[in-house]
Amino acid sequence: MPNEQDIYEEHVLDHYEDPYHRGPFESATHAHAGKNPLCGDKIHVDLRLDENGRVAEAWFDGEGCVISQASASMLIEAIEGKTIEEVKEFSANEMLDLFGPKLTPNRQKCCLLVWKVVQTALHSPVGDECEEEDLSSALGGPLGGSVGGPSLGEEQ
Known part of the structure; x- marks a missing residue:
């Protein structure tokens, strides 16, 4: 019988090997991209928000480690059908819980x-500048120490 950690690891690998809604999405109403320059992870997210204030469809693309890509698949799957307010209220700690296995701050x-x-x-409505964001400065914003560990700027 696998222990809970084994189940999570299998769940993570399932999302990495067979990701949910990965690839380009032409009907996006909102989009943004970001990267972590210290490790090379990159993520681009496309959302189609409907007239009822819900995430009708969500897609991602990117490259990087198993953790970044699997967590992208997990979150994209989790937010579809949610209201914009529900997605905004989804915290960093809830994201870590969604992922499963305990992770070091890095x-x-x-x-x-x-x-x-x-x-x-x-x-970020489509048509506005959708620039790739460098997370070495961005993680000082809403994360603001809520998950602990060194800031990206402190890591060398």
């Missing part, structure tokens, strides 16, 4: 990259 940044990009995408 690895938490891999998991939280997609969370940060989704939060910004909600405020």
Whole structure:
């Protein structure tokens, strides 16, 4: 019988190997991209928000470690059908819980990259400048120490 950690690891690998809604999405109403320059993880998120204030569809693309890519798949799957307010209220700690296995502070940044990009995408209509955000400065914002560990700027 597998222990809880084994189940989570299998769940993580399932999302990495067979991700939910990965690839380009032409019908996005909102989009944003971000990267973690210290490890090379990159995530681009496309959202289609409907007239009822819900995430009708969510897609991602990117490259990086298993943690960043699997967490992107998990979050994209979790937010579809949610209201914009529900997505905005989804916290960094809830993202870490959604991922499952406990992560070191340095690895938490891999998991939280997609969370940060989704939060910004909600405020980034397609047609506005959709610039890739460098998370070495961005993680000082809404995360603001809520998950502990060194800031990206402190890591060398």
